Amino acid sequence: MSTPTFVVPGTPRERLRWAVADxxxxxxxxxxxxxxxPGLVVAGLLFPVMVMLMFGYLFGGAMSAPGGNYREFLVPGVLALSMVFGIEATFTAISTDVARGVTDxxxxxxxxxxxxxVGRSAADLLNAVLTLAALVAAGLAIGWRWHGGLAAAFAAFGLLLLLRLAMLWMGIYLGLVLRSAESVMALQILVWPLGFLSNAFVPPGTMPGWLGTAVEWNPLSATVAATRELFGNPAWAGESWPAQYPLLTALLWPALFIAVFAPLSIRRYRRLSR
Amino acid sequence: MNRTGPAVVAEDLRKRYGDTVALDGFDLTVPAGTVHGLLGPNGAGKTTAVRILTTLTRPDSGTARIAGYDVRRQAMEVRYRIGLVGQHAAVDEILTGRQNLVLFGRLQHLGAATAERRAEELLATFRLTEAAGRPVKEYSGGMRRRLDLAASLILAPPVLFLDEPTTGLDPRGRNEMWDAVRELADAGTTVLLTTQYLDEADQLAEHISVLDGGRVIADGTPDELKRRIGADRLDVVVHDTADLPAAAEVVRAVAGADAETEPDRRRVSVPVRDRMAALTELVRALDDAGIAAEDVALRRPTLDEVFLHLTKKEVHS
Structure with a gap:
């Protein structure tokens, strides 16, 4: 083969070009x-859709939502929950590469x-967009609508992707720390209660007082409440601070996660050279 | 780049993990174009040495240069000039063999066409063309290793590191790997390989460093190392296992040194100085003692014996 030229970038501009290309x-x-x-991708997209249909039709009949239509209430909940589920994909990808020596x-x-x-973030966010698209299509099919205008709807999708970004950094960190793809089981055991101890499926007002308050503070609940508000979907009125200011909380929680886990992940990645 | 200087130089490398000392003053010089073996048991520091030399791990102190470039301050220059085959086949299981090689080529900044051409060349070299379109998870262990080696050779690096390259391979896979290493060495690639298998170092390396406790405790060509324990060895295989203790006693009297007994091979082995005199005298003494010998032979010591000898001495000193 022809001898390749070894160009090690010296200027910030060249470094940026490397970073983008790589x-x-x-x-x-x-x-x-x-x-x-492709089968796995489709299954990954269908799973949250299935959760939505299950809750919409199997449990939905027995549920009463504030403002009437349970499926209108449910869709923002499943959208946000699917962003939290994304942490499993990030975690598995990172820990598999570390365990197999591919990271090295x-x-x-x-x-x-x-x-x-960069590659992990771009791919996972792209996957999140596809997941949201599949859920929105299924949601529209079962009678969900947004009532707040296009700008508000896009703001809602922005908040959902922000939650996914927070989960992404947390997934990267856990993947680097646990280093074993099998630990994804443990992660699933943690993710599901987080999903149910939220306002995604039922209004916190129907829970015992202390539990309702805890649920309102759940980061997932903040994003769900904020997107319900932006979509103009039925919501509930809560007394707690996060329930009073859902939009702000939906920005603060993910920002806090990113502020904590991004530096931790970078430190951990550097420590691979220890 | 310094083309005439040594390919690998390590000076007084030290590395500890908590209370464990991985490298304790590791020195190494590998001339360009040679195959060098790092031989040692598990935990001797072989992998740590390779990780430092390939820029993956920072040493606590000491310096190392690859083809004249410092592994800490000029890591990118070093990375352009090395290939690394670790203990696991570090390839993407979901991608096909071809996709793996193109991906790793592009990540080393080859253009798309060049990366694809290089991938085809390497697939052909390592007899993977037929399997090139299949995902790696369907590959056998030997195929994975060949792909792993191919992925390390995309830029035809002048220095190749192999960390226990045949661990977990069957004999056929091991022979394939050995052939590949020999071909690379013939083509002028400098190879540093670590191994726990003494015959592997003996087969491949022109020069061997024996590593124990994070330091090089002996150094030389395989022949030099064998000579280090001085003597040739005299083996006696007895017909009846019951004769072993008696045979050992006779051998000890003749050679003036303690004999090693291997009951499952019915063998007594001892180092001797004067080869022919010892042989003649032993045959006579065995005959006098009425011990039926099946085989009596002189041989050079194996690297296993060299290694045991060297590490034992280390413990005593």
Whole structure:
């Protein structure tokens, strides 16, 4: 083969070009995964849709929502919950690469060290957009509508993706710490109660007082409440601070998660060279 | 780049993990174009040494240079010039063999066409062309290792690191890996390989460093190392296991050294100085003692014996 030229970037501009090119290659790696395993992608998209249909039709009849239509109440809940479920995909991808030595191979290549995280984020956020699209389509099919205008709807999707970004950083951190893809079981055991101890399926007002308050403080509840408000879907009135200011809380919680887990993840990644 | 200087130089590398000392003053020089074996038991510090030399781990102190570039301050320059085959086949299981090689080529900033051409070349070299379109999770252990090695050679690096490259391979896979290493060495690649298998180092390496407790405790060509314990060995295989203690006693009297007894091979083995005199005298003494020998032979010591000898000495000193 012809001798390749070894160009190690010196200027910030060249470094940025490397970071973009390598980050894009890492994103493409995930897109190739999807292309090689279309069945898994479809199953991943159908699962939250199935949860939505199950709650909408099996339990929905027995549920009463504030303002009447339970399915209108339910859809924002499942949208936000699907963003939280995303942490499992991030975690599995990161821990599998660490366990198999693939992360070490990347680290021994002359590439931008940010590429692993950039590629992971881009691919996971793209997957989140597809998940939201599938859920919105299914939601529209079962009678859910947004009533607050397009700008408000986009703001709601922005908040949902922000929650996914928070879960992404948490997933990266846990993947680097636990280093074993099998631990995803433990993660699932934690994620499900978080999903149910929220306002996604039932109004916290129907729960015992102390539990209702705890549920209102759940980060997931904040995003659900905020998106309900932005979509103009039925919600409930709560006494607690997060219930009073859902939009602000839906920004603060993910911001806090990112502020904590992004630096922790970067530190942990650097510590791989210890 | 310094083309005439050594490919790998490590000076006084030290690394500890908590209370565990992984490297304790590790020195190494590997001339360009040679195959060097790092031989040692588990926990001797082989992997830590390789991880430091390949920029994956930072040493606590000491310096290391690859092809003249410092592993800490010029890590990117080093990474362009090395290939690394670790203990696991570090390839993407979901991607196909071809997709893996193109991906790793692109991540080393080859253009799309160049990366694809290089992938085809390597697939052909490692007899993976037929399986190139299948996901790696369907590959056998040997195929994975070949792909892993191919992925390490995309830029035809002048220095290749192999960390226990045949661990977990069946004999056929092991022979394939050995052949590949020999071909690379013939083509001028500098190879540093770690192994726990003494015959592997003996088979492949021109020069061997024996590692124990994070330091090089002996150094030399395989022949030099064998000579280090001085003597050739005299083996006696007896016909009847019951004769072993008596045979051992006779051998000890003749050689003036303690004999090693291996009951399952019905063998007594001892180092001797004067080869022919010892042989003649032993045959006569065995005959006098009425012990039926099935085989009496002189041989060079194996690296196993060299290694035991060297590490034992280390413990005593």
């Amino acid at each position: 980050g894009w290659m890492m994103t493409r790696r995930d897109l190739m995964h999807w292309a090689n395993q 191979r990347f680290r021994s290549l002359p590439m931008a060290s940010s590429a692993v995280v």
